[in-house]
Amino acid sequence: MARIEILKTYKLFIGGQFPRTESGRFYALKNTKGTPIANICLSSRKDVRNAAQAARKAFGGWSEKTAFNRGQILYRIAEMLEGRRDQFIAELQAQGVGKAKAEKEVEIAIDRIVYYAGWCDKYNQVLSAVNPVSSSHFNFSVYEPTGVVGIFAPQNTSLLGLVSVLMPVIAGGNTCLVLASENMPLCAITFAEVLHSSDLPGGVVNILTGTNKELADTLSSHMDINAIVYGGEDSEILKSIQENAVSNIKRVIVQKKDWVKPDSQDLYMIIDTQELKTTWHPIENIGGATSSY
Amino acid sequence: MAKKVEKIEVPSWDYAPSLESTSHIELKERYDLYIDGKWVKPTSGKYFATVNPANEQKLAEVAHGNALDVDKAVKAARKAYNEVWSKMPGSERAKYIYRIARLMQERAREFAVIETLDAGKTIRESRDVDVPLACNHFFYYAGWADKLEYAFPNRKIESLGVAGQIIPWNFPLLMAAWKIAPALATGNTVVLKPAETTPLTALKLAEIIDEAGLPPGVVNIVTGYGDTGASIVDHADIDKIAFTGSTGVGKLIQKAVAGTPKKVTLELGGKSANIIFDDAPIDQAVEGIVNGIFFNQGHVCCAGSRLFVQENIAERVVQKLKQRMETLYVGNPLDKNTDIGAINSKEQLATINKYIKIGQKEGAEMYQPVCSIPSKGYYCPPTLFLNVAQSSLIAQEEIFGPVLTIQTFRTVDEVIQKANNTPFGLAAGVWTDKGSRIFNLTTKLRAGVIWANTYNKFDPTSPFGGYKESGFGREGGLHGLSAYLK
Missing domain, CATH: 3.40.309.10 (Aldehyde Dehydrogenase; Chain A, domain 2)
Structure with a gap:
């Protein structure tokens, strides 16, 4: 008799753990033939709040890690994903992506993580500045993470879109909560398992599944989320997100790109969720004859 | 252990008054709107008084621009953008901006006195802080106009188009400089609204812009109240809104532009x-x-x-x-x-x-x-x-x-x-x-x-702007350019 396969329960990823939605609700994901392939958590507003809280808690630790260390952890994510290549290809195929395309998507996703891993300890070198002010002060500007970022993953890809909008956010030291693609949520949760085994501290990335429509308001009006990255294509939802963002002047960044293309990754996507800080300090005025050494 | 505290002594400082002369300044009785390189009357025919807060005396009357006036200004700015300013080499744009800086320096004392009269700020500050910083801001950004490719590696440099700019009353001329200089350097054209209580130095700046021979429509100054500002924010043909002011108004602006492609920078309140x-x-x-x-x-x-x-x-x-x-x-x-x-x-x-x-x-x-x-x-x-x-x-x-x-x-x-x-x-x-x-x-x-170990220092090379509800975007320095680029 053939062996009975163990099926995976797809759950959420909050604070480094895999809870079910507190609401107990789910939706059935079907393949292109209409056969159910998994039950997916239908996250509630409470799940969003829990995820935001976990992300805030993780912010201090993650943002204060050395840039080099963040780079190593991101690289480790790529290593873990490489090891699970076949699993992701299979999951993409289960969600209707052709084999060749699925292979390409996973490969680009891995390479993209390596790309952003390398940026961690370089973007500030490239884009910070020492400002030559006309007074006796030393003045410099450096980038710092914005804080907690709410991410709406692109809808039409299961893995690559998510990776493309997520990596620049955490490479820059932010923590986040991500709403996975509604129709293609499988890879998001499996990717959470990759994150989980990559030395990424719990809470840095929190992944929820559910509907954009239901959760967009809670996410975009949450007072402890500093920025929103919107990777979807629904202009009505985007408008309401932008309106809700007013509550605490969230930065709203719209990321709409063809994620397969090489130019859909760059340094400035990291800067999108950064704040520039400028620091002044007086310079003791030595002056006079002694200053010509 | 807390040391014993000395008693407060009140030293008596008795200085003879040392008043700055106002004889060398020129103020018109009535100011119109500066649109398309011309002084035009407001469509509504309405003017409002701007007063000296130090003695409550009227200084001049200023036009109250409405949505029609704003539309005129935006059209002029769009035309200037399409036909002249966006096509001009950066090195030539730079020369115009340098001219503005130089003309302002020449009339620095006049600017300082008018600023003090209109805003109530001390002459020492307007003379030593506001006006020199404003001049320097133009001088600094002028130099960027033909060097933008060096500012942001690997990024295609493209201007936005027409910028609508709304500025507050606390540093009237300086805020105008903070807004106009980087916008022009990056190849955008401008519709600027000064605050209703302090419009005079922006209007004097318009005179200088005119004198500098800037192509008509590149900078337009539309005076008025909050309704005038709202008309700028709501105008469909504006590509960018730059606002400095209260967090309350900043939120209204962020909401108003939701769902539009307008780019926004907000420099808002603080409690530092x-x-x-x-x-x-x-x-x-x-x-x-x-x-x-x-x-x-x-x-x-x-x-x-x-x-x-x-x-x-x-x-x-x-x-x-x-x-x-x-x-x-x-x-x-x-x-x-x-x-x-x-x-x-x-x-x-x-x-x-x-x-x-x-x-x-x-x-x-x-x-x-x-x-x-x-x-x-x-x-x-x-x-x-x-x-x-x-x-x-x-x-x-x-x-x-x-x-x-x-x-x-x-x-x-x-x-x-x-x-x-x-x-x-x-x-x-x-x-x-x-x-x-x-x-x-x-x-x-x-x-x-x-x-x-210092406080309240400002410089054209030093980016300025907030985290959280103090707004987003930076003004000043290299990073201030990016607010006016795609």
Whole structure:
């Protein structure tokens, strides 16, 4: 008799753990033939709040890690994903992506993580500045993470879109909560398992599944989320997100790109969720004859 | 052990008045709108008076632009963008901007006096801070116009189009410079609205822009009230809104542009912490506190309005601060001896007084030095509140006047938490002799500008702007360019 396969329960990823939605609700994901392939958590507003809280808690630790260390952890994510290549290809195929395309998507996703891993300890070198002010002060500007970022993953890809909008956010030291693609949520949760085994501290990335429509308001009006990255294509939802963002002047960044293309990754996507800080300090005025050494 | 505190001595400083002359300035009785290189009458035919807050006398009448006028200005700006400005090589744009800087420098004293008359700020500040910084801002950004490719590696440099810019009344000319200079350098054209209480220096700037021979429509100045600003924000053919002002209005603007492709930068309010550690040079720190909160009558978005003093030196610092406050001159802004000039408007004075009442009602202990205040005009003596709770309204909300709250702390972690415990994040000050502590604090304070052992310093090369509800985007420096590029 053939062996009975163990099926995976797809759950959420909050604070480094895999809870079910507190609401107990789910939706059935079907393949292109209409056969159910998994039950997916239908996250509630409470799940969003829990995820935001976990992300805030993780912010201090993650943002204060050395840039080099963040780079190593991101690289480790790529290593873990490489090891699970076949699993992701299979999951993409289960969600209707052709084999060749699925292979390409996973490969680009891995390479993209390596790309952003390398940026961690370089973007500030490239884009910070020492400002030559006309007074006796030393003045410099450096980038710092914005804080907690709410991410709406692109809808039409299961893995690559998510990776493309997520990596620049955490490479820059932010923590986040991500709403996975509604129709293609499988890879998001499996990717959470990759994150989980990559030395990424719990809470840095929190992944929820559910509907954009239901959760967009809670996410975009949450007072402890500093920025929103919107990777979807629904202009009505985007408008309401932008309106809700007013509550605490969230930065709203719209990321709409063809994620397969090489130019859909760059340094400035990291800067999108950064704040520039400028620091002044007086310079003791030595002056006079002694200053010509 | 707290040392025994000396008694407050009130030194009597008696200077003869030293008034700046107003004879060399030229003001028209009535100003029209500056659109498409011409002075045009407002469609509504309406004008409003701008008054000198130091004596409540009318200075001039200024046009009240409406949506039709804004539309005219946007059309002119669009035409200038399409036909002239976006096609002009950066090196040529630069020359125009340099010209503006030079012409302003030539008329610097006139600008300073008009600024003082219209805004109520002291002549010392408008002469030594506002006007030179404004000139330098044009000079600085002029040089960028043909070097933009070097600013952002690997990024295609493209201007946005027409920028709608709305500026506040606290640094009228300087804010106009902060807005116009980078917009022009990056190849955009401009529709700018000055604040209703301080339109004069922007209009004088329009005269200079005219004199500089800038192509018509590249810079348009539309004066008016909030409705005029709203018409700019709502105009469909504007590509970018740059706003400096209150967080309340900033939120209205962010909401108004939701769902549109308009790019926005907001430079909003603040409630900045100024933190004094026990190893700080106390006398310098006291000067820093005074400069932090009483500079420009406290009408400064980044004012150091929340003072945190380490507990073991609090008594001494407060004593010295009170002593220093006794020596501050409140009065005629044109007098070179004056430290604190006039409050910008009757409305703002009412707001400040409202908060002073709230502070007293909330149980904080108020201190104001004895000082004579002119009978005409809008004035507020320098004010501080002791025993202020973190939850107190006067420690949470932006007052935008010469009102300081004082709280104490014991440990570094405590003061970081208290300092960050506000929706704002514009600036902060740290006073200590210890380098490692400075860097610890400067990295943990969530604010866009940190002054260590100094306060309220500004420079064209230095980016300025906030975290959190103090807005987004930067003005000044290399990074200020990106607000005007795709």
